[in-house]
Amino acid sequence: MKFAITALAGAALLAGLAIAPAASFAQSGIKPSADGIVVYNAQHQSLAKEWADAFTTETGIKVTLRNGGDTQLGNQIVQEGAASPADVFLTENSPAMALVEKAKLFAPLPEDVLAEVPAQYRPANGTWIGIAARATVLAYDKTKLKEADLPKSLLDLALPAWKGRWGAAPGGADFHAIVAALLELKGEKETAAWLKAMKENAVPFKSNSIALKAVNDGQVPTAIIYHYYFVGDQAKTGENSRNVALHYFKNGDPGAFVSISGGGVLASSKHKEEAVAFLKWIAGKGGQAVLRTGTSYEYAVGVGAPSNDRLVPLTELGAPKVEPSALDSKKVMELMLAAGIL
Amino acid sequence: MGMAAVVVSFFSLLPLVFVAWVTIQAGWATVSLLVFRPRVADLLLNTTALIVLTVPVCAGLAVALAWLTERTDLAGARVWAWVCVAPLAVPAFVQSYAWISLVPAFHGLFAGVTVSVLAYLPFLYLPVAATLRQMDPALEDVAASLGHGPWRVFRRVVVPQLRLAILGGSLLVALHLLAEYGLYAMIRFDTFATAIVEQFQTAFDGPAANMLASVLVVCCLLLLLLEGGVRGRARYARVGSGTPSRSRTVALGRYAPGAAVLLAATALLSIGVPMLTLGRWLLVGGRDVWRMGEILGALWQTLAFALAGGLLATLAAFPVAWIAVRHPGRFQRFLEGCNYIAGALPGVAVALALVMVTVRVALPLYQTVFTILVAYAIIFLPRALVSLRAAIAQTPVELEQAAGSLGHSPFGVMRVITLRLAAPGAAASLALVGLGIFNELTATQMLAPSGTQTLAMRFWDLSGELDYAAAAPYAVIMVAASLPLTWLLHVQARRRSGR
Numbered sequence: 001m002k003f004a005i006t007a008l009a010g011a012a013l014l015a016g017l018a019i020a021p022a023a024s025f026a027q028s029g030i031k032p033s034a035d036g037i038v039v040y041n042a043q044h045q046s047l048a049k050e051w052a053d054a055f056t057t058e059t060g061i062k063v064t065l066r067n068g069g070d071t072q073l074g075n076q077i078v079q080e081g082a083a084s085p086a087d088v089f090l091t092e093n094s095p096a097m098a099l100v101e102k103a104k105l106f107a108p109l110p111e112d113v114l115a116e117v118p119a120q121y122r123p124a125n126g127t128w129i130g131i132a133a134r135a136t137v138l139a140y141d142k143t144k145l146k147e148a149d150l151p152k153s154l155l156d157l158a159l160p161a162w163k164g165r166w167g168a169a170p171g172g173a174d175f176h177a178i179v180a181a182l183l184e185l186k187g188e189k190e191t192a193a194w195l196k197a198m199k200e201n202a203v204p205f206k207s208n209s210i211a212l213k214a215v216n217d218g219q220v221p222t223a224i225i226y227h228y229y230f231v232g233d234q235a236k237t238g239e240n241s242r243n244v245a246l247h248y249f250k251n252g253d254p255g256a257f258v259s260i261s262g263g264g265v266l267a268s269s270k271h272k273e274e275a276v277a278f279l280k281w282i283a284g285k286g287g288q289a290v291l292r293t294g295t296s297y298e299y300a301v302g303v304g305a306p307s308n309d310r311l312v313p314l315t316e317l318g319a320p321k322v323e324p325s326a327l328d329s330k331k332v333m334e335l336m337l338a339a340g341i342l
Numbered sequence: 343m344g345m346a347a348v349v350v351s352f353f354s355l356l357p358l359v360f361v362a363w364v365t366i367q368a369g370w371a372t373v374s375l376l377v378f379r380p381r382v383a384d385l386l387l388n389t390t391a392l393i394v395l396t397v398p399v400c401a402g403l404a405v406a407l408a409w410l411t412e413r414t415d416l417a418g419a420r421v422w423a424w425v426c427v428a429p430l431a432v433p434a435f436v437q438s439y440a441w442i443s444l445v446p447a448f449h450g451l452f453a454g455v456t457v458s459v460l461a462y463l464p465f466l467y468l469p470v471a472a473t474l475r476q477m478d479p480a481l482e483d484v485a486a487s488l489g490h491g492p493w494r495v496f497r498r499v500v501v502p503q504l505r506l507a508i509l510g511g512s513l514l515v516a517l518h519l520l521a522e523y524g525l526y527a528m529i530r531f532d533t534f535a536t537a538i539v540e541q542f543q544t545a546f547d548g549p550a551a552n553m554l555a556s557v558l559v560v561c562c563l564l565l566l567l568l569e570g571g572v573r574g575r576a577r578y579a580r581v582g583s584g585t586p587s588r589s590r591t592v593a594l595g596r597y598a599p600g601a602a603v604l605l606a607a608t609a610l611l612s613i614g615v616p617m618l619t620l621g622r623w624l625l626v627g628g629r630d631v632w633r634m635g636e637i638l639g640a641l642w643q644t645l646a647f648a649l650a651g652g653l654l655a656t657l658a659a660f661p662v663a664w665i666a667v668r669h670p671g672r673f674q675r676f677l678e679g680c681n682y683i684a685g686a687l688p689g690v691a692v693a694l695a696l697v698m699v700t701v702r703v704a705l706p707l708y709q710t711v712f713t714i715l716v717a718y719a720i721i722f723l724p725r726a727l728v729s730l731r732a733a734i735a736q737t738p739v740e741l742e743q744a745a746g747s748l749g750h751s752p753f754g755v756m757r758v759i760t761l762r763l764a765a766p767g768a769a770a771s772l773a774l775v776g777l778g779i780f781n782e783l784t785a786t787q788m789l790a791p792s793g794t795q796t797l798a799m800r801f802w803d804l805s806g807e808l809d810y811a812a813a814a815p816y817a818v819i820m821v822a823a824s825l826p827l828t829w830l831l832h833v834q835a836r837r838r839s840g841r
Contacts, residue, residue, distance in 0.1 A: 038792050044807075045803055046807075064792050064793040065792070065793060066792035066793065067803075068543065069543040069544065071543070071544040071545060071546075072542060072543045072544060072545070072546050073546075075544075075545050075546035075548065076546040076701075078546075079546055079701055079702075080701060080708075083705050083708075085708075085709060085792065171540045171543070171544065173544070176544070204530075205530065206527060206528075206530060206806075207806060209806075209807060209808045210530075210808070213446060213808060214446075214447075217446050217447060219446075219447050240808060333544065333545060337379075337381070337550065340379065340380040340381045340384075341381075342381065342540070342541070342544065342550075
């Protein structure tokens with residue numbers, strides 16, 4: 001009996017030792033700690049990895065990424081509370097940042113970090129900053145539809161004429177952010193009605209890229225996605241977007257919403273100095289240059305940081321004004337649950 | 343030993359108990375709000391349709407294929423028998439990936455049923471073929487001599503003897519249908535498992551995901567009860583084993599081409615499609631997709647998990663198996679029942695429960711290697727139990743008694759006799775559990791320490807970004823690693839029945 005129990009414990013311990021990552025050998029920068037920092041990353045893995053690798057090369061500070069979705073990691077941090085192993089939180093959209101902010105789990109950021117990003121790309125209270133941005137678009141099948149056939153507003157997609165004729169990825173944080181913006185701009189009643197119509201009208205897909213591919217393959221004539229899925233595919237082979245064009249709603253329409261990806265440092269972080277350095281690096285020249293030259297095709301938001309040439313400039317998108325930290329993911333979840341979409 | 347067995351059973355039931363406790367804590371109002379809603383009805387409908395359609399098709403096809411390969415003069419029957427088992431080496435989500443990248447519009451119930459049948463057919467084929475091989479043809483001869491035609495003999499004599507194999511295999515397939523996430527997520531077919539993961543990905547361990555998990559657990563228990571009820575108590579054994587004569591082979595005659603086409607079509611769809619798509623993506627990707635640093639890193643991590651998890655599961659299974667063989671009784675049956683139920687729970691429910699337990703009450707264990715290994719041990723305990731029980735049962739108790747009478751302490755006996763003689767069983771357990779871990783996706787995603795990248799995770803992330811070419815090497819490695827074990831299972835199944 002004892003034998004079995006000791007053996008069990010022994011095996012577990014042994015396994016733990018075998019898998020525990022070896023400590024890295026840091027070389028320069030602000031005295032890198034042995035464990036480095038843990039980043040809860042909801043951004044695209046490839047982008048985050050590019051950032052982390054470049055930062056580590058430059059500073060010697062080790063970065064461990066834990067990947068997941070915006071709301072998953074946001075809720076996870078809230079659930080973990082002060083015991084969270086995370087030092088930095090990066091998202092694709094603002095609602096998850098607002099969630100953690102509301103739980104008062106972010107450390108206020110120093111002035112020099114805030115100064116890296118213009119005021120419209122960060123919340124007024126300075127608990128986190130924008131690190132990138134993405135534009136809502138309607139991807140459409142240009143072999144079947146002309147500009148004139150397209151809806152003038154995101155709200156038009158609730159009309160019976162669009163039944164079964166548009167796709168989206170309602171399970172993903174990107175779409176939740178768009179709904180959150182709609183909620184902020186039009187209020188709860190109109191949003192709930194729009195979601196109810198969406199349950200009837202929309203074809204759900206697992207992700208934005210799959211929705212884009214579905215438009216390209218003629219499965220559905222249009223889809224609400226973010227711009228960079230299209231741009232990225234065009235830049236690669238165009239295999240999944242050959243028949244697709246983008247429609248920008250503009251005019252301050254909820255469908256012209258520009259979503260801000262956020263980054264923040266956790267108040268519970270035991271490596272705050274390194275965590276802040278990482279965030280400053282992402283928002284600064286190095287990180288923003290990765291956005292311009294890399295394959296993410298998200299917008300750069302740093303002060304004076306240009307975006308990739310392939311993108312329609314941020315200033316021409318006619319985005320509605322939305323305070324990023326007002327975006328309420330909890331309410332969005334409730335409304336989407338009630339509409340039977342989640 | 344008894345204590346250890348209790349500890350293991352406690353661990354394996356812990357998640358279930360915790361889910362139940364949280365459900366009760368949530369109160370009836372919350373439960374009814376989250377369970378009795380249209381979305382849950384949709385999922386229930388989808389999941390039920392999936393099971394009701396897949397299992398009979400799978401069973402029918404398995405019986406037909408097993409009969410053709412075991413009982414007829416089909417050309418190349420031995421090769422075909424292997425071909426029927428081989429899909430076991432292709433992880434279900436790789437099967438799905440192969441189809442979706444070949445036919446992008448493939449989705450919904452039809453796609454779900456098709457891919458499920460192809461992926462899980464071996465689970466039914468293996469037991470049915472084994473039973474057909476062992477069946478004593480004398481019974482069929484008697485029936486024939488009483489004037490029954492070949493069809494009637496098949497229906498009244500052969501099928502009833504296959505009942506246990508079909509039921510057992512069907513239960514296994516049905517449980518897999520309930521538990522599988524990757525396969526259905528990829529072809530856009532919503533089941534409880536996909537909805538739970540989706541909920542987890544939006545709300546972490548929120549109440550909605552837990553309620554869905556509770557419903558899923560209830561579904562599993564219902565399936566277990568159903569199978570137990572249908573199985574009944576009919577007796578299929580003979581008194582005295584005797585020497586069964588070799589069963590005669592049926593001449594297919596003019597049906598031979600048709601039979602060959604059926605087998606070829608099944609093979610083409612279940613192995614041909616994955617091989618074709620993987621080959622194509624490897625060709626498209628060329629040398630660029632073999633980023634060896636990343637691939638080797640993931641391979642090493644996966645191997646470490648598989649080895650450590652296999653060891654833990656085998657060690658945990660040992661006391662339970664030992665008690666089951668050496669001290670059968672009411673208490674032992676109760677423990678066995680506990681482990682059986684825990685083993686039938688989908689990985690996603692176990693993982694969700696462990697996330698909840700560790701983050702709420704056992705924070706030091708949260709996101710540790712220990713927790714993911716415990717999850718693996720719980721999920722794959724049945725595989726370890728099956729292998730170990732057989733091995734311990736074959737260890738003569740007389741040898742243990744003799745060793746005891748020669749002055750060895752009980753632990754000494756265990757070390758000198760039992761552990762040594764049961765070693766092959768332990769090796770089988772290690773291999774079976776290890777393979778399961780090698781291809782595991784959901785629990786690993788939810789529980790593993792930050793920075794973990796297994797082959798399955800990398801494959802999933804890359805195919806999720808539609809980078810099918812870069813995902814291909816990971817799939818190829820998973821298939822290649824699974825092949826030897828699949829071959830071993832095939833050979834063992836044949837040897838056990840004396841061929």
